[in-house]
Amino acid sequence: MTMTFDFKHKVVLITGAGGGLGYACAQAFAKAGAKIAITDISQEALDSAVADLQDTGAEVLGLLNDASDSADVNAMLDAIVARFGCLDIAVNNAGTATPLQEFHQVGEAEFDRVMGVNLKGVWLCMQAEIRQMLKQGSGRIVNMASATSRNTFPNASPYVTSKFAVAGLTRTVAVEYAERDIRINAICPGNVATPLVVSLVEDLSVLATKHAIKRLGTPEEVANGVMFLASDLSSFSTGSLLEVDGGWNAI
Amino acid sequence: MKLDHKVVLITGAGGGIGQAAVRKFVAEGAKVMLADLTTEVTQLLVNELGADLCACVAVDVTQDDQVENMVNACVKTFGGIDVFVANAGVEGEIGDIMSTDVSNLDKVLAVNVRGVWLGLHYVIPVMRDGGGGSIMITSSGAGVQGSPNTACYNTSKHAVIGLMRCAALEVAQFGIRVNTVNPGAVETRMMTAIEDGFAQAGAGDFKALVEAGTPLGRYGQPDEIANMMVFLGSDDSSYCTGGVYMVDGGNST
Numbered sequence: 001m002t003m004t005f006d007f008k009h010k011v012v013l014i015t016g017a018g019g020g021l022g023y024a025c026a027q028a029f030a031k032a033g034a035k036i037a038i039t040d041i042s043q044e045a046l047d048s049a050v051a052d053l054q055d056t057g058a059e060v061l062g063l064l065n066d067a068s069d070s071a072d073v074n075a076m077l078d079a080i081v082a083r084f085g086c087l088d089i090a091v092n093n094a095g096t097a098t099p100l101q102e103f104h105q106v107g108e109a110e111f112d113r114v115m116g117v118n119l120k121g122v123w124l125c126m127q128a129e130i131r132q133m134l135k136q137g138s139g140r141i142v143n144m145a146s147a148t149s150r151n152t153f154p155n156a157s158p159y160v161t162s163k164f165a166v167a168g169l170t171r172t173v174a175v176e177y178a179e180r181d182i183r184i185n186a187i188c189p190g191n192v193a194t195p196l197v198v199s200l201v202e203d204l205s206v207l208a209t210k211h212a213i214k215r216l217g218t219p220e221e222v223a224n225g226v227m228f229l230a231s232d233l234s235s236f237s238t239g240s241l242l243e244v245d246g247g248w249n250a251i
Numbered sequence: 252m253k254l255d256h257k258v259v260l261i262t263g264a265g266g267g268i269g270q271a272a273v274r275k276f277v278a279e280g281a282k283v284m285l286a287d288l289t290t291e292v293t294q295l296l297v298n299e300l301g302a303d304l305c306a307c308v309a310v311d312v313t314q315d316d317q318v319e320n321m322v323n324a325c326v327k328t329f330g331g332i333d334v335f336v337a338n339a340g341v342e343g344e345i346g347d348i349m350s351t352d353v354s355n356l357d358k359v360l361a362v363n364v365r366g367v368w369l370g371l372h373y374v375i376p377v378m379r380d381g382g383g384g385s386i387m388i389t390s391s392g393a394g395v396q397g398s399p400n401t402a403c404y405n406t407s408k409h410a411v412i413g414l415m416r417c418a419a420l421e422v423a424q425f426g427i428r429v430n431t432v433n434p435g436a437v438e439t440r441m442m443t444a445i446e447d448g449f450a451q452a453g454a455g456d457f458k459a460l461v462e463a464g465t466p467l468g469r470y471g472q473p474d475e476i477a478n479m480m481v482f483l484g485s486d487d488s489s490y491c492t493g494g495v496y497m498v499d500g501g502n503s504t
Binding site: 004171174175178179183189190212213214217218221222224225228234235236238239241242243244245246247249250 | 415482
């Protein structure tokens with residue numbers, strides 16, 4: 001078996017795929033032959049992503065979805081199973097952040113909003129996904145953690161807190177389902193010039209200096225890691241955190 | 252293929268993980284220099300895979316001049332080094348610290364740490380002059396966890412993570428990436444030797460202990476480690492450096 005990714009006939013969910021890393025993952029899986037379900041909280045971003053992916057010949061289901069709302073998440077899973085019959089791979093990518101500000105100034109509502117999407121959203125999505133995967137007898141989950149699941153990022157305390165939590169959640173839930181052929185891993189990207197990052201940081205060149213490689217990552221580089229974890233090439237990996245961070249973690 | 256036009260140098264190429272990695276590298280289009288203490292096993296692999304794609308060299312990685320010779324042999328045969336896998340390692344004797352002779356520590360550190368350092372020392376300038384590359388060091392689950400009766404081994408595997416991080420920061424400017432691959436227990440000769448060592452030391456049934464502590468409930472296969480090595484050697488991982496890549500069935504969770 002050579003290592004060219006092949007996801008033909010696989011059903012893949014990517015949350016928050018209207019842009020940024022999620023969209024890059026959707027493109028990569030579509031190119032590798034997967035049937036894909038993508039979600040976003042913005043109808044406009046979702047419609048545009050679905051149209052662009054369909055233009056490449058991919059089979060795509062678009063679902064307007066708030067990952068922090070359990071009813072919404074359960075309806076998402078029902079819709080995927082109704083359309084495709086199963087869910088082989090889930091990439092829990094939907095995430096958000098607050099504008100950069102010092103810890104003592106962060107409003108409680110801002111904290112709740114970030115934790116709601118980044119942590120509770122992953123929690124809810126994993127619950128719905130795993131219930132379906134248990135029925136099937138197998139599944140693969142990749143959570144979008146962050147280099148800030150292990151490192152600091154001053155003035156982004158809600159985001160960093162949520163990403164540390166996603167790492168712990170990933171590791172412990174991976175152990176619970178390891179013997180039922182559900183592998184769960186996370187990916188830890190460094191900074192990538194996604195719409196989210198661009199909206200928060202004025203000078204991207206400062207961000208580049210955080211990384212040993214002295215540049216930002218590309219969405220495709222993150223998608224490569226996600227594909228590796230979602231494929232059978234990583235059959236002995238579960239509960240792992242795969243770094244795609246340009247060496248941030250080593251500094 | 253993932254490693255087209257790349258030259259790979261791998262130490263410990265005759266071992267369980269080494270052999271699996273060599274086969275994957277060749278299957279992905281690379282030319283491979285197989286280095287090991289002797290060419291007994293590696294020559295057979297070269298014969299099988301083809302002398303146009305592979306060659307082998309004998310090296311004791313603890314010896315400065317031999318490591319230099321190994322690097323030169325790879326450059327002379329294949330014109331450079333794009334991927335270096337510092338994979339040679341020994342498990343040493345099994346036993347607790349108070350009853351182990353210090354010579355065991357010296358021997359394990361000589362191969363597992365000094366040997367890796369020497370490899371980096373001679374490979375980095377070649378990669379720098381070639382415009383970049385990817386280096387990976389075979390660390391271990393034992394590089395991030397403790398366990399009784401394997402202190403020398405675990406110390407060495409922790410040490411190479413520190414070495415890797417420093418190297419990653421030094422050589423990023425040359426377009427060289429440096430990472431560790433950290434296998435859990437894998438079905439190899441080394442693991443059988445560790446199982447025997449535990450039995451002889453009265454330290455319990457190693458395999459049963461490991462399987463019970465591994466969420467996936469089994470040993471890994473050499474191919475599963477080799478897959479990660481191909482990923483880190485390929486351009487798919489172009490933003491990965493300074494990282495610790497666990498392939499351990501969840502054991503370190």
